[in-house]
Amino acid sequence: MNSELATPRTPVLASRLPEVGTTIFSVMSALAQKHGAVNLGQGFPDFDCDPGLVDAVTAAMRAGHNQYPPMPGVPALRQALSAKIERQYGHRYDPDTEVTITAGATQGILTAVLAFVHPGDDVIVLEPCYDSYGPAITLAGGRVVRVPLDPASFRIDFDRLAAALSPRTRAIIVNTPHNPTGTAWPADDRRRLAELLRPTDVLVLSDEVYEHMVFDGAPHASVSGDAELAARSLVISSFGKTYHVTGWKVGHVAAPAPLMAEFRKVHQFNVFTVNTPMQHGLAAWLAEPARYLELPAFYQRKRDRFRAGLAAMRFDLLPCAGSYFQCVDYSRISDLPDQAFCEWLTAEVGVAAIPLSAFYAQAPQRPLVRFCFAKTDATLDEALRRLARL
Incomplete structure (x- = not known):
């Protein structure tokens, strides 16, 4: 031809x-x-x-923090996060082996799914849910199992959740405070989830990007605050939501070392690492807890x-x-x-x-x-x- x-x-x-x-x-x-x-x-x-956060990032740029940082993230930021989580929820994550900085929370969710979900695995999502969960599971070859929240209260229906669990269930994705409904877990829901999963090997992917937006004096019921759940969970959150910089796309994931080791295997080939000067700026900003x-x-x-x-x-x-x-x-x-x-x-x-x-x-x-x-x-x-x- x-x-x-x-x-x-x-x-x-x-x-x-x-x-x-x-x-x-x-x-x-x-x-x-x-x-x-x-x-x-x-x-x-x-x-x-806050203009001071922009100044902190600018200072990091001028100080020469413009090349690749370590793959898991800038050590100072991981250390600050470890201290913050321990102070708020009583659980300590090792900053070297159990905390990773991500290119936003959505990347953290996708990377977690790709790291742990094999073709044919079931992953439970609680509907309504953030629209990235289903496609992430599909890309990994998993099967999305949708369990509706209570239609009146949008609380977890634990009977339906229990019925959805099977030997094929690899993980459940949870979200509190909840997008889109604005509900927030009480501590009792966290306890009931721990009891339900106790005899299983099901992982929990906990989307907690709105962790600092819980109202009327109620505490945030992070899965990090329950030792039993923390042992099987990857906890995902967002600097963008917390500090009003959603366009920066910087998030973080905390998990036990064996889970984090697998997460990082995918992370290093997914994005490798995240914007260096912003990490340094955020590390400086975390030093003042009042800001969150x-x-x-x-x-x-x-x-x-x-x-x-x-x-x-x-x-x-x-x-x-x-x-x-x-x-x-x-x-x-x-x-x-x-x-x-x-x-x-x-x-x-x-x-x-x-x-x-x-x-x-x-x-x-x-x-x-x-x-x-x-x-x-x-x-x-x-x-x-x-x-x-x-």
């Missing part, structure tokens, strides 16, 4: 994720931009981090301001015990399906939200949407002004 006459052709391939398209977060953010809507959809702050200990009160004020405004409208508010998300039932306003309602709300009212169906494999019957209140007071007030038209 004359190569000059051949028509260029891209090979037809079978997708690894045939059911996955553009995430609802990107879709709704683009729609918000198109219509000039207040974006309470995607979960990120619209305010800056004051976060619950900071976000509770925003929650209360937003809920007070919504309470005067025809939304029915779900409880919000943690995270920076408020879910509402809009059935007194519209009978549209939740995604159609969010699209209408964005285009006609000028406020973007996220449909809760995005967090399910099959859309639930209850008409619920999620608002993010990690915004300036001016942004929240403008959103409430627009929503008052309803």
